[in-house]
Amino acid sequence: MDPKAFIIACSALGAGFTMISAVGIGIGQGMAAAKAVEAVGRQPEAQTDIIKTMLIGQAVTETTGIFAFIIAIVLLFANPLVGLL
């Protein structure tokens, strides 16, 4: 087999596997949103503050997924491994 083709195929697989981390983000952001809904239900007058805090928390939660996503696009579009051959 052509080693270059093998590396490219494995990189595509790796990019796919990297994005499994999106599962964790989905769960985490969903839990944050659920807690925010509960908090708004208890204290409807604090809605703006709660939404603001929730969005910041979700944005920080997202970081790990964004790192995974960057690894995935580097593997797909700017693959450093092909050049090593």
Place this chain on the structure above:
Amino acid sequence: MHSIAHLGPRKIFGIGDFFITETVIYFWIIAAIMITFAIIATRNLSQKPKGIQLVAEYIVEFVYNFTEGAMGKRNSNFSPYIGTLFIFLILGNSLGLWGPRPVTADVNTTFALAGITFFLVHFNSIRSKGIGGYVKHLSAPYPFMLPINLVGELAFPISLSFRLFGNIAGGMIIMALIFTGLDSVSESLSLSIPFLQFMIPLPANLFFDIFEPILQGFVFTMLTMVFISINNLPHEEH
């Protein structure tokens, strides 16, 4: 539309390693629009605002309330920078709506912005605590934690810039995939007029070019404000 095969920003002109990419050009255009708006809006100031002056006053008031709400009245002198950052991020992120490449879908832009935030945070930390207090703050709670805290401080601008870049670049890639996919579908159906790209991508446009830019601009400015204000406390209050 952006092609899938070539995702990086195109080089417009330049020699060798020194060149101007399209990101820089769009950055200049946005800066020119913002400066022109500021100059026109403040040219004939009157006591009873009307027209464009009213819009400008509304924006300034909104920015000051936003900053004071997140950082407290003490830090309201950061408002001009925060407002500029917020407006620039909204304009730069939503450039995909008009066709050009979003300015923030380039790591260089987001790293520059995160670098400004990083230096603001540490400069104000030193200014409010003094050098001794700053070192003490970094080596809290025990001196042997200093390297760990340093790594944590250095990770902040990296995560800040990659968060913005990843979100906007991801949206751009998904929009490019949608358009390419619809294009190939209409080609395989051999339609004489490729009308499939007309209305179908609208919901995706709404999410990736309007909602996400505003949200990411808000998140970036909000995190900047939070980090500046928690590092700007005098040492006794901390």
